[in-house]
Amino acid sequence: EAEVAQSPRYKITEKSQAVAFWCDPISGHATLYWYRQILGQGPELLVQFQDESVVDDSQLPKDRFSAERLKGVDSTLKIQPAELGDSAMYLCASSPVTRSYEQYFGPGTRLTVT
């Protein structure tokens, strides 16, 4: 069964350092999402891609966060510089174009900023 891949699974970084997360969606899924889940809360969308184009990045803190999906397949989410409040689980999800509301989530990257 196809799955969304994410790496690394865990990341510890110091405040003010740069950090990057990678996501490989299910093959053929045109839509890709990055969510942030703070401990004890539900996930919140950071950015949505349709192929290589950004559809929604209204909740992405653009002063420090950036996301790209250059060839419309895999994606990278970057934080520079990291802050203590960025400690969270970063989840990637993908969905097929014909049923874009069906989102399949990867295992997530647990970020700890010290």
Place this chain on the structure above:
Amino acid sequence: AQSVAQPEDQVNVAEGNPLTVKCTYSVSGNPYLFWYVQYPNRGLQFLLKYITGDNLVKGSYGFEAEFNKSQTSFHLKKPSALVSDSALYFCAVRDGTYNTDKLIFGTGTRLQVFP
């Protein structure tokens, strides 16, 4: 704005007993509703969805959910709980405004099934 509410932080149930995890929603237009489950340090796993049709929706692992339009609820149910069902459960609604299909999640309900 679209939203969902999960009024219980935790639900405790004995193995073999029926379980219910509550969710209410607030949407403009027709709701697309979802339940996901999350095990420790894992991503979210899809359980079931309501888009249209029968109000009783069946999903994975023996779970089902009942859509009630008059009460704006979408409660998750299972006739007989297993210890392995212990996890964090999230209700979600599709935003659907503008061009986004983002999901709006509730705060989650921790289900604890005791042997």
